[in-house]
Amino acid sequence: MNDKILHKMTLIFLAFILLVPVMQAKAQEEEVTVNVSTLKVRSGPGLTYDTIGAVTKNEKLAVIGRENDWLHIKFGNTTGWVANWYTTSETVEMTNKQVVSKVNRLNVRTEPSTSSATIGQINEGNQFIAYKSEGEWVEIDFQGQKGWVNQSYITLIEQPSAEVKPAPAPTPSKEKLFVVSVDVLNVRAKADLSSKKIGQVEKGEQFEILSTDHNWVQVQLENGKKGWLYSFYGRFTDVDESPPSTDSNGTITVLYNGTNLRSDSATNSNVVKRADAGESYVVLESINDWYKVALADQSTAYVASWVVSPSSSTKGMNENIPEKEVESDRKKGTLNGLSIVIDAGHGGNDRGTTGALGTDEKGITLLTAELLSSKLQAAGANVIMTRESDQYVDLRKRVSIGHQVSADAFISLHYDAVENSSVRGFTSYYMHGYQKELAQYVHDGLADMISLKDRGTQPGNYLVLRENKQKAVLVELGYLSNPTEERNVTTPKFREQATHGIYNGIINYFDSQLD
Known part of the structure; x- marks a missing residue:
């Protein structure tokens, strides 16, 4: 009898020991x-x-x-x-995890919120140690300090080694550098787009960062002068970058778990391997929108360019092609090669309108802008935000951002209000004739996705339209002064539908340019 009891206790103990890892994993x-x-x-x-x-x-x-x-x-x-x-x-601690950015210029924030300050940006393919998640945000080690990134724009992967070490703090021999990403970038006397221009720098130039102020970096020029560069138009690196090697086609880094490596450069060809985010492969050849890569077993495979991040030397493989010819290769349904400015209305001490139920316009315009940005980036667009946190940005500065990047489209997002609480609906505005077609396409896309009253496309004498030399549209996404409509337009569900409608309108507009 005692032997049977002992045998049962032993089995229970073994079962408990075996279940502990499962319980911990859960x-x-x-x-x-x-x-x-x-x-x-x-x-x-x-x-x-x-x-x-x-x-x-x-x-x-x-x-x-x-x-x-x-x-x-x-x-x-x-x-x-x-x-x-x-x-x-709830907050979930992470061990042996890394994040891989799926997009360029992903904001790293001080807190898990779009209203918190930006401490820097990361580019597609960049990898960082992950500490914990909180809702849709993940805390990472960003250049020696902790910051938060949105899960919509990253892939979580396992640490390549068992030992997790935080990123080392910068040393005097390897200062953090800022690399210019646009052809010409103005150097300002102060960290402000309206400040005096004291010089210009060119694409590829690198500078040690003396200090930072929100989205600005202070650098020293060759003539000894110190000035400020707008960080949206460059990227950060910890080491001096040498020119790409001429005897190598470079490498690509996979951005998504389960990415298909195929037997040929077509989406209907056989899958020969599935790769996970963070894996890198040597590029043998570039064929249209595909890379031919070398596998570990000496065989080859093809991977689509839109699911990987190329190295600097890989990007240079097609640099002998004239710029206009590259742009003409854009396929319908994509936004490759296009720059789009998204203007989240109001911000900082400019609250915009306040709804009947207390909603501040400045808050939901930013949430809407960030969601739209993610969709446009996924289609290949270079997206520039006029503001990325709860900060005041002068209207003329917003327009100048579009001019500086020669934006292909400028989308200004707002929510409306009037004294009459029964007024409802959405409206799209333009000012100049060259803006009307974009406004109509965006409006039609919205009309297909949201159920608000359609108030049409109309001329509107707004500064961001009137002073804008680019194709631009200002969208009023419903009336916060109408309590029923306020409840509707402030939900994530509405933002999902509205941004998808604007996205479709932008895609359709640029597709029409290819006809």
Whole structure:
């Protein structure tokens, strides 16, 4: 009898020991809690996907991925997608994890919020140690300090080695450098776009950073003068960069887990290998929108250029092609080679309008702008934001940003208000004849996606349109002075629909230029 009891106790003890790693793994897995009575589970990340089931209030969901405002979850024996705005999440510590940026100029912020200050930017393919996640944000080691990046624009991967070491602090021999990314960049006397211009620098020039002020870096020029450069038009590096080697085609770095490496340069060819984010391959040849790469077993494969980050030497493989010829290769449905300025209305001490229920316009214009930015970047656009936090930016400065980058489109986002609380709907404005077509396309895209009253496309004497030499549109996305409409337009669901509509309008506009 005692032997049987001892045998059972031994089995229970062994089972407990075996379950501990599983319990620990689950403790580290991100979970969210449903905060509405019933939440639909969909087959994909959007309201247009089919409903495959539902979950109920206070139910815990295991998150395995994210896309914009949608969560990829475990759902029974399969997976599904739920809207993030109907869930709440807790801070989850991370071990042996790295993040890989999927986009260029991804903001690193001081806090997990779009209203917090930007401490720097990272480019696609850059990798950083991850500390923890909080909702849709991940804390990383950024050049010796901690910062936050949005999960929509990164891929999480395992640390390549078992030992996790924080990035070393900069040493005097390897100062942080700023590398100019545009053809010509003005040097200002102060960290302000309206400040006196004291010189110009050119693409590829590198400078030691003397100090920073929000989105500005102070540098010393060859003539000894000190001035300020706008950091949107460059990138940061820790070492002096040598010119690309002429005897190598360079490398590419995979940006997404499960990326297909194929037998030929076509999406319908056989998959020979699946690669994860962070893996790098030597490029043998560039063929249209594909890279031919060398595999470890000496065989070759092809990978699409839009799912990888090329090294500087790889980018130089096609530099002998005339610029206009490269632009003409843009395919329908993409925005490759185009620069688009997104103007989040108001900011700082300019609150914009305040809704009947207390919503500040400046807050939701920024949220809308950031979501639109992610969609345009995913289509290949070079996106420049006139503001990236809760800061005041003069209207003329906003226009000058578009002029400085020769923007192909300038999109100004606003929410409306009038004394009459019954007025409702959305409106798209233009000022000059060369802006009208873009405004109409953007408006049509919105009309297809949102259910607000359509107030049409109209001329509007706004400074960001009147003084703008670029093709521009100012969109009023509903009336905050109407309590019912305010409740609607301030939801993540509406922002998802509205930004998708604007995105479609921009795509359709530039596609029409190729006809």
